[in-house]
Amino acid sequence: MSSPTPAAVFRTIDLTKTYQMGEVQVRALRGVNLELIEGEFVVLLGASGSGKSTLLNILGGLDTPTSGQVFYLDTNLTASEDAELTRYRRDHVGFVFQFYNLIPSLTAKENIELITEIAVSPLEPLDALEIVGLRDRANHFPAQLSGGEQQRVAIARAIAKNPKVLLCDEPTGALDVHTGIVVLEAIARINRELGTTTAVITHNASIANMADRVIALSDGQIASVDRNASKVNAADLQW
Numbered sequence: 099m100s101s102p103t104p105a106a107v108f109r110t111i112d113l114t115k116t117y118q119m120g121e122v123q124v125r126a127l128r129g130v131n132l133e134l135i136e137g138e139f140v141v142l143l144g145a146s147g148s149g150k151s152t153l154l155n156i157l158g159g160l161d162t163p164t165s166g167q168v169f170y171l172d173t174n175l176t177a178s179e180d181a182e183l184t185r186y187r188r189d190h191v192g193f194v195f196q197f198y199n200l201i202p203s204l205t206a207k208e209n210i211e212l213i214t215e216i217a218v219s220p221l222e223p224l225d226a227l228e229i230v231g232l233r234d235r236a237n238h239f240p241a242q243l244s245g246g247e248q249q250r251v252a253i254a255r256a257i258a259k260n261p262k263v264l265l266c267d268e269p270t271g272a273l274d275v276h277t278g279i280v281v282l283e284a285i286a287r288i289n290r291e292l293g294t295t296t297a298v299i300t301h302n303a304s305i306a307n308m309a310d311r312v313i314a315l316s317d318g319q320i321a322s323v324d325r326n327a328s329k330v331n332a333a334d335l336q337w
């Protein structure tokens with residue numbers, strides 16, 4: 099018996115983004131048509147300036163396109179008012195960036211509670227820390243954690259609201275190889291165990307081996323979409 103086709107969590111249609119810088123126009127996205135499927139792990143690759151962050155920010159409702167449409171499930175984000183976009187971001191999207199942006203005066207658990215207190219159906223903060231392997235660091239302040247541990251707290255904070263999608267922009271960019279792998283293991287575990295649709299931007303082509311699909315951007319357009327026949331565990335990545 100064939101299983102039903104999984105739903106597209108995101109669908110973009112002819113997405114463009116042009117930044118006007120004085121006299122100069124920067125065409126960051128030039129007609130992107132893309133679907134991200136429920137539960138999949140996608141890696142976005144591409145040279146610096148190819149439009150990866152612009153695309154991720156538009157999917158996450160942090161930015162709006164110049165033309166084209168973005169659907170999140172049945173919701174047309176491009177037709178949404180600012181307040182709706184804010185609600186969409188708050189309820190459905192977890193973001194992870196290269197820099198962790200933890201609040202220094204709050205413990206790991208308190209940083210997460212800031213989010214769970216306003217979320218609709220949050221995880222328990224300690225459960226979020228458990229999934230990134232840091233339950234025993236709950237009462238540590240950011241300054242008492244290593245860079246990789248801080249990033250894992252940031253990931254726990256991003257998933258504590260129990261978002262449908264996790265969008266990560268260079269999550270290992272500031273980390274050494276070993277620490278980067280531990281962080282990637284945490285992201286892969288979230289994707290596997292919570293079923294969170296996950297997109298990771300990276301400059302590191304070897305990280306693409308852990309994805310279901312690899313989308314390469316070049317000069318604001320999709321250059322290629324490849325499905326990995328098998329996925330490599332983060333622990334077995336080498337770079």
Ligand SMILES: Nc1ncnc2c1ncn2[C@@H]1O[C@H](COP(=O)(O)OP(=O)(O)OP(=O)(O)O)[C@@H](O)[C@H]1O
Nearest residue numbers: 117119124126144145146147148149150151152153
């Ligand atoms: N706010 C902005 N104002 C003007 N131009 C911008 C802005 N944000 C991005 N750009 C330009 O849009 C293009 C795409 O940028 P984007 O950050 O999406 O690329 P990227 O692939 O994520 O790059 P990187 O890997 O270096 O982060 C670049 O030419 C960039 O200079």
